[in-house]
Amino acid sequence: xxxxxxxxxxxxPLFEKSCANKVLVRNIPKSENITFHxxxxxxxxxxxxxxxxxxxxxxxxIIIWQHPLYWYNCPPLMKQWIDMVFEYDWAYGKKGEALKxxxxxxxxxxxxxxxxxxxxxxxxxxxxxxxxxxxxxxxVCKMEYLPPFVIHGTYKMTKRGCDKMGLIYGSLLYYLExxxxxxxxxxxxxxxxxxxxxxxx
Amino acid sequence: METDFLFRAVIYLSAAVLxxxxxxxxxxxxxxxxxxxxxxIGPFVLGFIGNEDENIIHFAEFGIVMMLxxxxxxxxxxxxxxxxxxxxxxGSMQLLGTSLAIFILCLLFTxxxxxxxxxxxxxxxxxxxxxxLQNLAERGLQNSSVGQSSFAVLIxxxxxxxxxxxxxxxxxxxxxxxxxxxxxxxxxxxPSWLQAIIIIGIILMIYFLGRYFFVLLFKIIxxxxxxxxxxxxxxxxxxxxxxxxxxxxxxPALGAFLAGVVLANSEFRHELxxxxxxxKGLLLGLFFIGVGASIDFKxxxxxxxxxxxxxxxxxxxxxxxSFTTSRFYKKKMDQNxxxxxxxxxxxxxxxxxxxxxxxxxxxxxxxxxxxxxxxAMSMVATPFLQLVYENYISPNLKIKENKKVTEDEIIEExxxxxxxxxxxxGSTVGRLLRAxxxxxxxxxxxxxxxxxxxxxxxxxxxxxxTRLELLEAAGCKKAKLFIAAVGNSKINLxxxxxxxxxxxxxxxxxxxxxxxxAYELIDHRVEHVYRExxxxxxxxxxxxxxxxxIRKYTATRQAIQFIKNDEMITRKLAKKRYNKMAYLTTxxxxxxxxxxxxxxxxxxxxxxxxxxxxxxxxxxxRQE
Numbered sequence: 018x019x020x021x022x023x024x025x026x027x028x029x030p031l032f033e034k035s036c037a038n039k040v041l042v043r044n045i046p047k048s049e050n051i052t053f054h055x056x057x058x059x060x061x062x063x064x065x066x067x068x069x070x071x072x073x074x075x076x077x078x079i080i081i082w083q084h085p086l087y088w089y090n091c092p093p094l095m096k097q098w099i100d101m102v103f104e105y106d107w108a109y110g111k112k113g114e115a116l117k118x119x120x121x122x123x124x125x126x127x128x129x130x131x132x133x134x135x136x137x138x139x140x141x142x143x144x145x146x147x148x149x150x151x152x153x154x155x156x157v158c159k160m161e162y163l164p165p166f167v168i169h170g171t172y173k174m175t176k177r178g179c180d181k182m183g184l185i186y187g188s189l190l191y192y193l194e195x196x197x198x199x200x201x202x203x204x205x206x207x208x209x210x211x212x213x214x215x216x217x218x
Numbered sequence: 219m220e221t222d223f224l225f226r227a228v229i230y231l232s233a234a235v236l237x238x239x240x241x242x243x244x245x246x247x248x249x250x251x252x253x254x255x256x257x258x259i260g261p262f263v264l265g266f267i268g269n270e271d272e273n274i275i276h277f278a279e280f281g282i283v284m285m286l287x288x289x290x291x292x293x294x295x296x297x298x299x300x301x302x303x304x305x306x307x308x309g310s311m312q313l314l315g316t317s318l319a320i321f322i323l324c325l326l327f328t329x330x331x332x333x334x335x336x337x338x339x340x341x342x343x344x345x346x347x348x349x350x351l352q353n354l355a356e357r358g359l360q361n362s363s364v365g366q367s368s369f370a371v372l373i374x375x376x377x378x379x380x381x382x383x384x385x386x387x388x389x390x391x392x393x394x395x396x397x398x399x400x401x402x403x404x405x406x407x408x409p410s411w412l413q414a415i416i417i418i419g420i421i422l423m424i425y426f427l428g429r430y431f432f433v434l435l436f437k438i439i440x441x442x443x444x445x446x447x448x449x450x451x452x453x454x455x456x457x458x459x460x461x462x463x464x465x466x467x468x469x470p471a472l473g474a475f476l477a478g479v480v481l482a483n484s485e486f487r488h489e490l491x492x493x494x495x496x497x498k499g500l501l502l503g504l505f506f507i508g509v510g511a512s513i514d515f516k517x518x519x520x521x522x523x524x525x526x527x528x529x530x531x532x533x534x535x536x537x538x539x540s541f542t543t544s545r546f547y548k549k550k551m552d553q554n555x556x557x558x559x560x561x562x563x564x565x566x567x568x569x570x571x572x573x574x575x576x577x578x579x580x581x582x583x584x585x586x587x588x589x590x591x592x593x594a595m596s597m598v599a600t601p602f603l604q605l606v607y608e609n610y611i612s613p614n615l616k617i618k619e620n621k622k623v624t625e626d627e628i629i630e631e632x633x634x635x636x637x638x639x640x641x642x643x644g645s646t647v648g649r650l651l652r653a654x655x656x657x658x659x660x661x662x663x664x665x666x667x668x669x670x671x672x673x674x675x676x677x678x679x680x681x682x683x684t685r686l687e688l689l690e691a692a693g694c695k696k697a698k699l700f701i702a703a704v705g706n707s708k709i710n711l712x713x714x715x716x717x718x719x720x721x722x723x724x725x726x727x728x729x730x731x732x733x734x735x736a737y738e739l740i741d742h743r744v745e746h747v748y749r750e751x752x753x754x755x756x757x758x759x760x761x762x763x764x765x766x767x768i769r770k771y772t773a774t775r776q777a778i779q780f781i782k783n784d785e786m787i788t789r790k791l792a793k794k795r796y797n798k799m800a801y802l803t804t805x806x807x808x809x810x811x812x813x814x815x816x817x818x819x820x821x822x823x824x825x826x827x828x829x830x831x832x833x834x835x836x837x838x839x840r841q842e
């Protein structure tokens with residue numbers, strides 16, 4: 018079976034202080050099919066090399082936006098990246114087919130607990146609702162948008178909790194690399210975490 | 219006649235063009251190159267020129283006048299005032315001390331009469347600005363404490379030349395016909411009180427002319443935008459003042475110096491300097507060739523012991539006096555030695571005074587020639603002495619002298635970063651690092667700067683960073699990064715080459731003065747080159763764009779693109795520039811390079827204008 022090529026686009030303005038993300042990144046399997054791309058390290062001036070980004074996208078099947086959630090949104094470089102890289106007639110528009118049928122999803126870390134992200138909670142909205150702009154962006158670019166992989170409650174997370182999430186993330190990536198995905202089934206879940214827990218048995 | 223003149227010009231110029239680069243290559247000053255050129259074409263070696271060329275030498279003496287004008291231009295009153303202590307104190311101490319020492323020693327050991335001895339000691343007390351200033355520049359010490367005091371002493375000497383030249387005729391025993399030749403002036407027939415009034419009047423006139431008339435004239439000429447006219451006016455100024463001084467029987471050099479001082483504060487100072495400098499250089503070159511040609515080696519070979527012993531003694535005496543002077547001013551040991559060694563030779567003004575003495579018949583021809591040979595020899599000796607000092611004596615001395623300053627601390631330190639050169643550039647890097655709690659070891663060759671840095675809590679060490687021992691002691695083995703931020707690009711390159719050989723794994727980041735400097739570094743396969751002129755110029759360009767109404771973010775994006783592109787192009791062009799045709803004609807090469815850069819700029823800015831956020835572009839696309 019041909020393997021899936023995965024591109025992890027990692028956006029974190031203060032990576033050195035994020036325990037959760039450090040553990041996640043450390044658990045990314047070393048594989049020729051998985052590319053880890055640290056954009057704040059690459060473009061500290063927000064001066065994104067569009068052609069290079071587009072060529073990276075073209076070479077992969079599964080795209081992951083990995084980022085923390087700040088003010089219910091992505092870090093600014095990620096928005097800049099979307100603005101610059103998804104060009105008319107490349108990503109969207111009449112001739113824009115470069116991303117067509119690629120799978121895309123987000124890996125999100127939040128300080129707040131999962132319970133706070135609901136109508137009655139402190140944050141009032143479900144994560145799924147908050148990240149709808151990304152969902153829609155992916156749709157316009159003719160990509161297949163999957164539910165996010167979310168790590169909640171990083172403020173209070175213990176070292177052990179972090180490590181556990183890291184292991185799960187690692188095996189998720191390994192699974193994605195090596196299996197054909199039944200996207201219809203995955204779309205039934207709110208979080209990718211929930212779907213993956215059914216897979217692992 | 220015509221061909222004869224051209225033929226002579228060919229001889230002089232080709233001698234200069236051949237000899238000066240060779241002298242430079244050997245690490246000697248250009249003055250020595252000219253002297254050797256003169257010796258080679260002179261009667262002793264090839265015999266191309268003989269005594270009939272005396273007119274040329276007389277003409278070339280005008281170079282001295284121009285030199286004094288330029289020295290005058292340097293005499294900006296405010297700068298002068300700041301240096302007044304070292305200038306007057308160290309200057310007079312060095313000059314009087316040396317003259318006195320030579321005078322006494324000669325009285326004791328020779329049988330010359332006191333007039334000759336006085337003339338000789340005044341002649342030899344002067345040091346060579348040409349040798350010293352160039353030496354300082356090559357070692358990047360102009361702004362160090364040693365550099366400042368050397369400069370002050372040299373200026374003092376340069377000014378002292380004027381009274382010395384004025385004083386010499388008093389010594390002559392040749393009064394009857396010769397002095398009339400020299401002092402034949404328009405006003406000599408007037409009564410002396412009237413002469414005095416006229417002289418004072420003329421000096422005042424020079425002041426007012428310089429202050430008002432010439433500044434006004436320069437302004438008008440500057441508006442015509444004709445470069446050559448400005449040069450002509452500058453020459454006119456110097457020549458006419460010399461002429462005037464000559465008419466009233468004063469030294470033209472003094473007049474030129476006065477004019478220079480008067481103009482030192484005007485806005486045309488730099489323009490005048492750059493206009494007159496080439497003439498000065500050429501004429502002085504011609505003068506030194508003449509001096510070289512007039513050294514009579516037959517006389518010298520008759521008594522070589524005298525020349526060598528006298529030369530060695532002279533160097534020793536000058537060294538001792540300068541050393542004592544510097545010591546008296548409480549400089550550090552290494553500064554004392556560096557200063558004293560630098561000033562240990564006799565100088566080009568020695569030739570001027572000696573030829574003047576010969577004209578006045580103060581000194582017998584044989585002795586005069588011997589003295590000139592001694593001056594030339596002492597000038598040749600300085601660079602060699604310095605070499606010996608820096609390689610063999612200074613390392614041992616420094617460890618002894620600055621035990622607490624260098625050795626002990628360096629060895630226990632293992633900072634990740636080493637910064638060589640802590641001037642304006644290096645210190646900025648160092649401050650950013652320190653603000654982020656990164657420890658760095660600093661190397662600099664100015665011990666005053668080091669003392670200051672220590673007070674500020676920096677770990678700074680004195681020394682010459684091209685020396686392997688110092689690099690080793692600074693911890694190059696364990697350091698991660700080396701920052702070569704010395705202002706002198708040659709020294710920077712030397713450091714890099716040493717590091718490459720001995721610490722191949724050390725990552726080196728290098729400061730480059732400009733594009734040309736960067737090419738040189740790229741030629742030597744230096745990876746991380748930072749041009750000090752690039753980033754600030756671009757950042758200014760951004761502000762200009764903004765001032766013209768372009769939005770800041772757009773201008774900033776263009777600037778980032780511009781720098782990226784420029785760095786890429788620089789690497790490309792560094793390789794290309796050795797194409798043979800271009801290399802032959804550097805100016806054409808330079809223009810071509812500019813052209814290529816400009817073309818590339820256009821391309822790059824096209825690339826920078828992508829279509830993000832541009833709704834005009836989208837509308838247009840949708841309609842297609």
